[in-house]
Amino acid sequence: MANNLGLAVKPVTETPEAEVRRVAAWINTEEYKEKNFARTALTINPAHACQPLGAELAAHGFEGTLPFVHGSQGCASYYRSTLNRHFREPAPAVSDAMTEDGAVFGGQSNLHEGLENAYALYKPKMIAVFTSCMPEIIGDDLTAFIRNAKQKELIPKEFPVPYANTPSFNGSHVHGYDAMLVSILQTLTEGKQVEGRCTGKLNLIAGFDANTGNYREYKRILEAFGIPFTLLGDISDVFDSPNDGVYRPYPGGTRLDDAADSINGKATVALGTYSTSKTFAWIRDNFAGKHAALPMPFGIAKTDALLMQISELFGKPVPESLKAERGRAVDLMTDAHQYMHGKKFALYGDPDYLLGYVSFLLEMGARPHHILCSKGSKKLEKELNALLAASPYGQGGTVYINKDLWHLRSLVMTDPVDAVIGDTHGKFLARDAKIPLFRFGFPVFDRVNLHRVPLIGYQGVLNIVSTICNQFIDIVDETCEERHFEMMR
């Protein structure tokens, strides 16, 4: 039985040290980079997850909502543990644990049993169902299955069960987020549109954003404006809940009534045009009021754009407190610009985050040099290139779409930069290149509390500038010759 591959039996050998050294040097070369970029089938260290993870994040953002994975049990465990590790918070979610027989007979009985148990055990106000690979491949019909579950009275007829198809073999977590969010809104708002009713509220959608600080920041900005609002998919309390000795499975989220009434809102703003595109398109066609889709507000210009949009939609001037905040942000940028000016950066992550990072770096006079999205589109490439083209600091920057972090490693080794911006997964390439990694993305597994520090808005400018500039100053202190070790920097 041994040696089923027909290969010759060989002695155990050690790879010679010289050969190890040769290859270790070779993987940093231009020659290697070319081979690396010639890959067509192998993906190494991608910077994106699969759709259902995003769907789960969207579901967590609603009051009393239990995310429910229709598919294999293992998938649910993977999504949950990823969210646990990033937020260092519980992420209750269930699966209907499909196995081989599910693959043969379809997943209806699993789904039905699962809904009945989950409803009884975890007492949710809503169960948000989304798929992993298996039911997508065998073609399970969620619409029919859920209708049948209600007919069989396994769950009450009026109980909201939004569902989304989130196949892992296309798109990424940002698409799954979008798919689940639109389904939740469709489900909750059904029949809730009232002719002539206007809540007077702004509906704000943050997009796929795993930074609880950002959500709190949006709320603070809207409170400063004095505008009534509904933040849709609000994970701020869900993934940043207090420890008072009581475990609450659903410690926050957008109230379901508010979400239902969002269809009668005065206006809706969706942030992150890539992770909210389906949702926004549906809202535009179905919601009352005015609508706008804007990029995530990283840096001054994009925050200005958001504030002006809100101001216009509600006929209210930008409040003095935010004007002062803007002034302080600009002040700290001018104070600190020397530490970032001309510094080259490699960036990777989700489309909406990348657009934000690039815009902000250009405002600081820094150079976004290698910009990489491992699941992007031509549209994103064009948009990023347009951003670069519009600034002298964007010259020389290159956009790489559908490349991975092993490509990025080749880029930073052959064409060095001063720092990397991305998620935890980039720590290996940053270490090899001996440069800092600024963890402004998702997931962050290896630092504490970063998801609690807002990156958007003027407050975000303060946090990003402080983090980056102080790290650069630390590097000077840690690496300079003794005679250049000075009191002031």
Next chain:
Amino acid sequence: MSKEITKVEGITKESTQQMIDKVLESYPEKGRKKRAPHLAPNDQASGCACVKSNKKTVPGVMSARGCAYAGAKGVVWGPIRDMVHVSHGPVGCGWYSWGTRRNLMSGINGVTNFAMQFTSDFQEKDVVYGGDKKLSVLLREAKELFPLAKGISVLSECPVGLIGDDINAVAKASAAELDLPIIPCNCEGFRGVSQSLGHHISNDTIRDYIIETREFPEPVGPYDIALIGEYNIGGDAWSTKPLLEECGFNVKSVWTGDGEMEKIAATHQVKLNVIHCYRSMNYMCKVMEEKYGIPWIELNFFGPSKIRESLRKLAELFDDSIKEKVEAVIAKYDAQMQAVIDEYRPRLEGKKVMLYVGGLRPRHTINAYEDLGMICVGSGYEFAHSDDYDRTAPEMPDATVVYDDASELELEQFAHVLKPDLVASGIKEKYLFQKMAIPFRQMHSWDYSGPYHGYLGFPIFARDIDMAINSPTWNLVQAPF
């Protein structure tokens, strides 16, 4: 080595059964029927399983289980450092399992170790037209970019099996073409009921494709052993392997923590297999016993009592020179271990711990807590079989609760009743219990600490348990207002 019957004050078979019945009340009838056989009070004297195990997870119940792929990639194949492990299928499974099990590796990343994520990143067209062609191109690319890789494993994810791709044929053709071991592992996540089947499937592929394909150049010695079921979590193997070497053994290969493909392939030449994680690798010990006549022994490297007992058990199988060395090693470390116990035991005496983990830990660690004066009041496994529970019964105090594939709700309810001073479980349970102001340690990953195995590990384990239970932060949970 049977222990005396141990009791915990306030816990009787009746009180435990009452607690179980109360939890079961929350379930709908069908769910209750399915869950009931998985919860029971321990019967320490019987020495056999009191619960049913290795059954399908009940749909809609918040289980902590993983899947066959997770067992294959995360546990068995993933830790082999000098091979490229391809997660064949959509991007997610590989991404989620990337670097999250803490099986540390020597070597240079991308040169001689490959603790990276390799995937075929299946797209819709691969599902429609099949991914075999892509796989053969991918294997060529991997060989070209990573010339020092000693082999490639292909770990299939759900869609691969569902669409009927023949990765075995691709692996065979590519292995010949590239003159490289390429191992197909049909470990799709939908197979079986938990990660346990993934261990078994992986073991079968090691049997079929790896073992006996290499030979050690030096002659076989009387003390040549292999360390099986040691995954180097937080550097565990870097504690256990030197310990065995100090006792006079030549540890020829480690399965699979910081593992090397060729040494694993030559394991058929050792004299004895020493197994730590029985659940994940007992199949392979049995195969090697039948096929090559290699005996095997189960050991436990958690805490000084079990280490001492284990080393003596091991020495019994060898000659006087080993016995002398083992006694010398025990004597040398006993003093150090006593110092650790003297330091921590006063702060931990009588504290109660609830365990819920996978593999071997729900039973293997019980005595390590007891070394520190603690009491185990509940234990259970995510993916055990009844032979694991047989081995658990004598280790756990009588009448304490045993839970198989526990749901989050069950664990939470048990904790309300048992009021443990520590819960030792996984990442999915960690923050729930911490919100309940119950100290917690992650026992899959040592909570980013470690090693916990061997004499090097025990001081770290003791420090961490003390740190968790006696952290002043717990005193802040109740606000004074």
